[in-house]
Amino acid sequence: MNKAPTSELPPVAMSLYEGIRDLPIVSPHGHCDPVWWAKDARFSDPAALLIQPDHYVFRMLYSQGVPLGDLGIGPEGRDRDPRAVFRLFARHWDLFLGTPSRQWLEHTLYHTLGVEAPLAPETADAVYDQIEAKLASPVFRPRALFDRFGISLLATTDPATSPLSDHTKIAASGLSGRVVPTFRPDDLLNPQKAGHRAALSSLATMTDRDTDNYDEFIAALRDRRAAFRSAGATATDHDVPDLQTCWLDRDQITALHARAVAGTLNHVEARAYYGHMLVEMAQMSAEDGLVMQIHAGSRRNTNKALSDAVGPDMGADIPGALDWVGGLGALLNRVGNDPRLRVLVFTLDESTYARELAPMAGHWPCLRIGPPWWFHDSLNGIRRYFDNVVETAGYYNLAGFNDDTRAFLSIPARHNMWRRGVALHLADQIARGVLNKSEAARLGDWLAHDAAIDAYRIEGA
Structure with a gap:
């Protein structure tokens, strides 16, 4: 480890x-x-991995007026572009200051996934691309x-x-x-x-x-x-x-x-x-x-x-x-x-x-x-x-x-x-x-x- x-x-x-x-x-x-x-398939994308399954994350965004559909959740979010979801998450990154979710996410991003750029609205695409590249590697399979x-x-x-x-x-x-x-x-x-x-x-x-x-x-x-x-x-x-x-x-x-x-x-x-x-x-x-x-x-x-x-x-x-x-x-x-x-x-x-x-x-x-x-x-x-x-x-x-x-x-x-x-x-x-x-x-x-x-x-x- x-x-x-x-x-x-x-x-x-x-x-x-x-x-x-x-x-x-x-x-x-x-x-x-x-x-x-059981399948050991690659995780699909950064939004599906870090945002959509985590109610700690999406409840905070919802509390600040972000519709769940815009996060790719529920019937209205079915066709939402995961990159757009991640950009929205990055735009609201400061909502998590002071919460354990911020600490867990920072550990996941910078330690587990090895992301180099600090997450921010202007780095969202670069961070998304880094995570995508990691998820394509066999060493990041489940x-x-x-x-x-x-x-x-x-x-x-x-x-x-x-x-x-x-x-x-x-x-x-x-x-x-x-x-x-x-x-x-x-x-x-x-x-x-x-x-x-x-x-x-x-x-x-x-x-x-x-x-x-x-x-x-x-x-x-x-x-x-x-x-x-x-x-x-x-x-x-x-x-x-x-x-x-x-x-x-x-x-x-x-x-x-x-x-x-x-x-x-x-x-x-x-x-x-x-x-x-x-x-x-x-x-x-x-x-x-x-x-x-x-x-x-x-x-x-x-x-x-x-x-x-x-x-x-x-x-x-x-x-x-x-x-x-x-x-x-x-x-x-x-x-x-x-x-x-x-x-x-x-x-x-x-x-x-x-x-x-x-x-x-x-x-x-x-x-x-x-x-x-x-x-x-x-x-x-x-x-x-x-x-x-x-x-x-x-x-x-x-x-x-x-x-x-x-x-x-x-x-x-x-x-x-x-x-x-x-x-x-x-x-x-x-x-x-x-x-x-x-x-x-x-x-x-x-x-x-x-x-x-x-x-x-x-x-x-």
């Missing part, structure tokens, strides 16, 4: 950072497309970049009904590290998800089970979890907009399942159904060893006019308040003391770190606190995270780092930012007499690399 660029850090922090900067990258949760490594980045493991996030054919191809490709799937059953478990009925039909076809029947539905989910495990999966992932778990008796859940299949549940019933299914997933995780990830608190698609016109995931997802103690109560009291269970929790409500999650992870054996997520995965967000969780949860109830990104080329930049944040935090702990230098060095390795391996129960990384 090429050495990451270093910004100026205080001497103690720099010493700690240099000890962890070039450790292998473990990326146990993210949203990269496995087809990249598999070559995977090797160059020093990735030992990368997890994708896949629908429960994915045939996992891309993962089969990757496993036979001779890639230096591993690309593994993650079991994401939201469209099967949450009746309020668009496409719920179609997903049930796909599950029935794939498993040859009658998913209209609750017992057969549960058996089909077990079948798919086993298939994911056979493909190398170590975890499941669950998007939970309104955190609620509950355990229903057999008559209640079978009745709700019948109504879920028919599409006649009201909002309260749908939440109860999903809350019960999350407990079912926790019980299955205790049985089969898949680590359960819960990402909670995102209010999805709040710009209804935009999502109706263009589709979901257009940058209008906003953090919401959460009650973790009440929301996870039924799950934890049913299965939270089982030593086989591991649950990683991710929050967009920062106020819950010190008030709820750190005390909970400092008690429940199954819980680990995930790293700062989404709106908070910045240097300041990392600092706030450690300040809020460590005193109560310690370091060994933390899940390390995952980049949780769709932007493959930003992965080294995101891990570099985390490692810088770790070094700054540990240096501050030394300065305040909380840690000595040898303790801080051990914790640096833990937080930068080892904690993720432990949290996700990854073998051989």
